[in-house]
Amino acid sequence: MKKIYVNEEICIGCNLCEVFCRLAHAQSDDLIKELKSKTAPVARVSIEVRKPVSFSVRCQHCEEAPCVSACLTGALKKDETTGAITHNEEKCIGCWTCMMVCPIGAIKQDKLRRKAVKCDLCEGRDIPLCVANCPNEALIFAEESDDIKQNIDDNSICYDPA
Amino acid sequence: MIEYEGTMTKNVLKYLIVGNSAGGIGAVEGIRTIDKQGTIGIISDEPYQTYSRPLISHYLAEPCPIEKLWYRPADFYKKNGITTFLGKKVKKIDCRHHSVLLNTGEKILWGKLLLATGGSPIIPKIKGVPQQGVFTFTTLDDAIAIDQYLNKLPQDNISAVVVGGGLIGVSVTEALAKRGVCVSIVEMRERILNTILDEHASAIAAKALQQAGVDIITGSTVNEVKNVRDNTLSAVLGSNREILCNLVVLAIGVIPRVELATDAGIKVNRGIVVNKNMVSSSPDIYACGDTSEAYDFIYDECRLTPIWPNAYIGGKVAGLNMAGSSAEYPGGTALNSLPYFGLDITSAGIINPGNSSFEIIENLSNNNYRKIILKDGLIKGMIFTGIVDRSGIIYHLMKDRVNTESFKKELIADDFGMASLPEEVWRSRLKIQAPETNTNKCTASAGEIR
Numbered sequence: 001m002k003k004i005y006v007n008e009e010i011c012i013g014c015n016l017c018e019v020f021c022r023l024a025h026a027q028s029d030d031l032i033k034e035l036k037s038k039t040a041p042v043a044r045v046s047i048e049v050r051k052p053v054s055f056s057v058r059c060q061h062c063e064e065a066p067c068v069s070a071c072l073t074g075a076l077k078k079d080e081t082t083g084a085i086t087h088n089e090e091k092c093i094g095c096w097t098c099m100m101v102c103p104i105g106a107i108k109q110d111k112l113r114r115k116a117v118k119c120d121l122c123e124g125r126d127i128p129l130c131v132a133n134c135p136n137e138a139l140i141f142a143e144e145s146d147d148i149k150q151n152i153d154d155n156s157i158c159y160d161p162a
Numbered sequence: 163m164i165e166y167e168g169t170m171t172k173n174v175l176k177y178l179i180v181g182n183s184a185g186g187i188g189a190v191e192g193i194r195t196i197d198k199q200g201t202i203g204i205i206s207d208e209p210y211q212t213y214s215r216p217l218i219s220h221y222l223a224e225p226c227p228i229e230k231l232w233y234r235p236a237d238f239y240k241k242n243g244i245t246t247f248l249g250k251k252v253k254k255i256d257c258r259h260h261s262v263l264l265n266t267g268e269k270i271l272w273g274k275l276l277l278a279t280g281g282s283p284i285i286p287k288i289k290g291v292p293q294q295g296v297f298t299f300t301t302l303d304d305a306i307a308i309d310q311y312l313n314k315l316p317q318d319n320i321s322a323v324v325v326g327g328g329l330i331g332v333s334v335t336e337a338l339a340k341r342g343v344c345v346s347i348v349e350m351r352e353r354i355l356n357t358i359l360d361e362h363a364s365a366i367a368a369k370a371l372q373q374a375g376v377d378i379i380t381g382s383t384v385n386e387v388k389n390v391r392d393n394t395l396s397a398v399l400g401s402n403r404e405i406l407c408n409l410v411v412l413a414i415g416v417i418p419r420v421e422l423a424t425d426a427g428i429k430v431n432r433g434i435v436v437n438k439n440m441v442s443s444s445p446d447i448y449a450c451g452d453t454s455e456a457y458d459f460i461y462d463e464c465r466l467t468p469i470w471p472n473a474y475i476g477g478k479v480a481g482l483n484m485a486g487s488s489a490e491y492p493g494g495t496a497l498n499s500l501p502y503f504g505l506d507i508t509s510a511g512i513i514n515p516g517n518s519s520f521e522i523i524e525n526l527s528n529n530n531y532r533k534i535i536l537k538d539g540l541i542k543g544m545i546f547t548g549i550v551d552r553s554g555i556i557y558h559l560m561k562d563r564v565n566t567e568s569f570k571k572e573l574i575a576d577d578f579g580m581a582s583l584p585e586e587v588w589r590s591r592l593k594i595q596a597p598e599t600n601t602n603k604c605t606a607s608a609g610e611i612r
Contacts, residue, residue, distance in 0.1 A: 006592070048581035048588075057580050057592065066554075069188070069478065070471035073214040074233045093220060095501045096550050100508050101471060104580055104591050105552035109506065 001083040002143050004121065004131055006055045011138035013054030017130035018043040021058075024122050024129040042110045044119045045130060056130070056139070058119040059106045061085045067098035067107060075116075089115050174271045175203040175245065177484055178262065180252055180422070181278030182206035183215055184470050185451030185477035187234060189276050190242055192481020192489070200485065202244045203270060205262070209249035210302060211239065216470065218305040219502075222337035225309050231302065255426040257444045274446050274484040277423055277434060278477055281416030281452040281468055286325070288412075290387035295395050296410045299334040308334075311409060312341060315393055320344065321407045323397040325384050327354030329498065331413035332371070336502040338411075339374050346377040346405055348384050348397070358498040358509050362524075362531060363545050370503040384410070416468065418453040431455055433466050438490045440480035448484060450476030459493035459561055460511045460542055467494050497557070499550070508553040511535065511543035511560055525574040532574040539567030552578055558591075559583075 019031070025041040026034040034040055045058040065085050068076045075091035076098060078084075094114035099107045107118045122128035131139040177193055179186045182204050190202060213231040221231060229236070239246055251265040261271050283298035285291065297308050312320065320343045324331045327349030335345045347354060353364040354371070368378055379399070386398040387410050397405045418433040429435045429443035433455040440448045440456065450456065451473030455464040472494035482489035500507040512520070512535055520542060524533040530548035534541055534556065541560040546553040556573060559566060564587060566573060572582035580588045 046579065048579045050581040053581055053585070055581070055592070060593070066471075069474050072216045072470050093217065093501070095216065096499045096506060096508060097471065097497075098554075099551045100497055100499055100510065100553050100557055102554035103558040105555045107551060107554075109549070109551050111506070114501075 001061065002121070002141055003061055004058060004119070004128055005140045005142060006057075007138050007140065008053065008055035009138075010136045011055050012136060013047050013049045014135065015047050016133055016135060017045050017056045017139060018047055020129040020133040021045045021119075024125070025117075039112060042108050042117050044106075044108055044117050046105070046108070057104055057106055058130075059085060060104065061121070066101040066103065070097050070101045072097055084121060085118075087116065087118055087120070089113075089117070092116050173268060174201075176200040176273040177202045177276070177481075178270060178272035178274070179204045179276045179278060180206075180262070181276070181280055181451070181453075182208065182210075182212050182246075182248070183278065183280055183451070184233075184473035185278030185280070185480075186276070187212050187238075188474040188477025189278065189448075189450070189481035189484065190244065192478040192483075193485045194242055194481075196482060196485035196487055199243075200273075202242065203247060203272070204239075204244055205247040205250055205252055205264070205270075207249065207251045208301060208303065211236065211246075211248070213302055215300070215302075216333075218299070218302055219333040219337040221302065222305040222308055222334070223340040228302065252422055255422050255428075255447075257426050257428070257447065260446065274448065276477070276480050276484065277442070277447065277449040277453060278451050278473070278480075279419040279422065279453045280473075282419050283412065284414045284417055285412060286383075286414055288325075288384055288387060290389070291410075291412070293387065293389060293395075295389075295393060295408065296387055296412065298412050299330055300416060305337075308338075308409070308411070312343070315408055317342075320409075321346070321405075322409045322411060323348060323384065323395075323405050323407045324411045324413055325397075326350075326413040326415065327356075327378065327380070328413065328415060329355070329358065329500070330415070331411075332367070332500070332502050334411050334413055335371065335376055336374075339376060339503075343408075344375065344377075346379060346397075346407070347371070348382050348399065349378065349380045350383050352380050354378060354380070355500070356514075358496065358500070358513060359507065360513055360533065360545060362526075362533070363507055363509070363547060366531065366547060367500065367503075367505055367507065370505050374503050416452065418466065418468075420453060423447075423449065423453075435464065436476075436491075439483045439488070440476055440491055441483065448480040450480045456491055457493040458495050459563075460495040467496055469494070469497055471497060493561070495560075505547070506550050507545065507547045508550045509543070509545045510553075510557050511541070513543050513545060515543070523570060523574055525576070527576070530576065532578075534570070534573050536566065536570060539565040539570070541566060541573075555580060555583070559587075 021043040022041050045056050073091045075088045092115045110117045131141040212233045214233045217231045252262050254263045283300045322345050324347045327347045383400045384397045388396040390396050420430045423434045424430050434449035436454050442449050452468035458465045479489045479491045497510045521536040533545040535543035544556050
């Protein structure tokens with residue numbers, strides 16, 4: 001499946017991915033109005049900065065996702081066809097158990113609606129809005145290459161029973 | 163040797179699971195990743211399809227169609243080819259002949275058996291218990307029974323006594339409070355939530371409950387429940403103080419349901435003893451979840467960790483092994499999230515270390531209380547309140563036994579995140595190396611042109 005990868009060497013921590021993530025999950029296309037609104041959507045990406053290092057973090061759609069195992073209600077699932085980790089917000093009760101088991105802190109609290117929120121790869125768009133709007137092209141939307149897969153296997157932090 | 167494949171009778175099954183909650187469902191999903199065909203049966207004394215047990219407090223707060231509580235879609239059993247025996251009880255396990263006997267008289271033969279029987283509520287020896295108006299709170303039927311009882315009462319001035327100030331007690335208290343019921347919690351120890359929170363976080367929680375109108379009585383027990391008149395009870399405390407109420411909910415805790423295993427001669431300590439493959443002392447019988455003692459990576463020993471995610475993972479590992487794989491349980495530990503009364507508190511591992519060999523670092527600023535319990539640089543416990551979205555980063559440092567000595571102060575910082583970790587740690591966790599950067603692509607095509 002296609003995932004979002006970050007090239008941290010050219011990320012300058014400009015926060016635009018966060019801005020566009022909020023827009024992608026907003027009711028309207030009016031950027032300013034949405035960002036200023038009290039009910040503005042929560043970004044599903046966070047920018048991690050410890051100068052000179054900066055990178056953005058979002059759901060990696062793990063092969064063996066700890067959040068799916070931990071979800072108390074069955075709201076988090078692995079899509080059998082695409083492999084993406086999907087989140088049914090209607091079933092979510094905002095218990096935050098998923099956050100306790102996500103090794104990278106990629107699931108966010110929407111405290112206003114009391115729902116967990118996370119990257120959905122901008123379902124319905126060809127390219128996720130954060131990737132399309134990254135001014136440095138530090139974000140890449142690509143198929144998992146063998147290199148990446150190897151790297152993931154080598155550093156497997158997800159529970160992998162097989 | 164029994165032939166399990168292609169058998170037409172529903173009473174001969176390759177895999178038999180006792181229990182229809184997180185552990186049992188985890189096992190089905192484990193089995194089906196390897197064996198798509200082998201027959202599976204699920205037995206449960208509850209009549210419902212699998213539901214999310216933690217949702218019973220939501221149901222009680224705001225009764226809804228029970229379909230909303232389903233943990234898996236309605237077609238789960240059909241899709242996975244599962245024969246169900248719902249509303250039926252196992253009376254006896256015969257290890258030698260690979261069979262179980264149900265209370266209905268049915269006998270089922272199995273190839274591999276999983277005991278995912280969970281826990282049953284502890285019912286303390288209290289004079290006047292059981293009686294009408296006294297409930298426990300661990301099943302959907304408990305929630306339905308309390309709902310029906312409340313509906314029969316005059317709708318104003320309903321009051322309840324909840325015995326036990328742990329997670330179950332607080333969850334039922336929230337549900338009752340949302341229904342307008344005036345609740346008194348009676349907790350035996352000095353503070354509520356004393357096993358999953360430290361004093362400070364406990365006080366934060368107590369304050370939230372009290373602001374919602376809940377009366378908290380600590381250091382006390384209920385010694386007797388008296389019937390005063392129709393639907394009116396009196397809970398008599400150790401101090402002889404009496405609290406008039408309409409209902410009493412016993413929420414002291416649960417104990418593993420191990421009777422079947424014990425009777426079958428399977429090794430049982432506090433729970434069913436299992437190895438890392440979730441196999442019990444009987445080679446073809448597995449156990450997982452609240453009924454089992456599985457590996458706890460903080461204590462480095464097998465113990466009870468009765469929480470939902472551990473039950474699911476233990477069940478999945480058991481299922482994989484039942485189907486012939488050699489999966490190992492990665493280990494779990496106590497892991498709790500407290501989403502009641504508008505609180506956001508997460509905790510894991512050892513919260514209240516009993517001795518001074520542990521190092522404690524904490525951050526009390528900004529209402530976002532954070533505490534880390536360390537031993538020789540290794541994280542042994544954690545509490546996060548308020549902003550909890552990064553507690554998983556800490557949990558995994560704890561699980562992976564990462565020595566945090568050089569960056570421990572970062573762990574409780576307000577801006578703690580992935581970038582606070584040493585480079586090798588965030589790199590391996592994020593796998594953020596790009597598959598092929600654009601720069602590389604350009605160079606390659608430039609080369610071809612030349």
